[in-house]
Amino acid sequence: METESGVRTIDSKKSPRRAKRRNRPLSRLVENNLIQQVSIEKYQEKVRKVYGGPKGALLATCSKLSLHSPLGERIFRERRFDLRGCRRILDVGSGAGQIAKHLLKYADRDTEITCSDLSRQMLRRARGRLKSSRTRFVASDLTRLPFADASFDAVTCGFVLEHLPDPRPGLAEISRVLTPGGRLLLLTTEDNFSGAWTSRLWYCRTYNRAELKETCHSLGLIWQQELWYTPVHKVLRVGGICVEIVKR
Ligand SMILES: C[S@@+](CC[C@H](N)C(=O)[O-])C[C@H]1O[C@@H](n2cnc3c(N)ncnc32)[C@H](O)[C@@H]1O
16 A cells, blocks of 8 residues: 555555554645645646746745745855865756855855746846856756756755655656765655645645654665754744655
């Protein structure tokens, strides 16, 4: 039997995700489930439309107001995800370039940064915001990255995985383009009440932390350290899943 996130279980009734979901009726009511209802083509059409439109235009401002961007910057500034020595970094689902902006600031001066996104409109916005000759922009789907094997020392993937019905094809692609020993900073929406609201706002799914960890490990992506924006986020278990992952 397979759960929604693709983790094999012996009995779906005992799946941790389902058990958690049963205990979270309010989250289940709030959470958007478009991703499970339509084909991947139709879903991605919706994603392009949402991010290409006014909501996408406000994304960078929302990231600042919600403190995601400044708190995310601290992870790089404090070298909790250390960018030193990385020559080539890929930022998947770069959106308006919120993470890429930090990469430009905290990576070595000669590091090449590649921004990829499903939405050409978001890439145009990122290019306009970043204004840097060290960045290149590539329109592509996370599950079909147009890069050679082992082309990047590090990958950042912020709030993109929740736009996949099954995380495995996306994670496998990230693993393929990473060098052995390469590192991934993964941020994604968790299956709690605040995650459910994020899901409603952006038509995305959420992840159960333990199941996602298991899925990553099955693909040779080992969770090195779980990160939190602040100690308060850790105590309240909010802010989403944020983890440094090493490719075995
Ligand atoms: C919430 S934004 C994240 C922006 C930025 N990474 C951050 O952390 O703030 C999600 C981005 O992922 C992109 N996206 C969604 N599905 C994708 C896919 N399958 N492949 C690549 N990008 C995708 C969207 O177009 C959007 O720009």
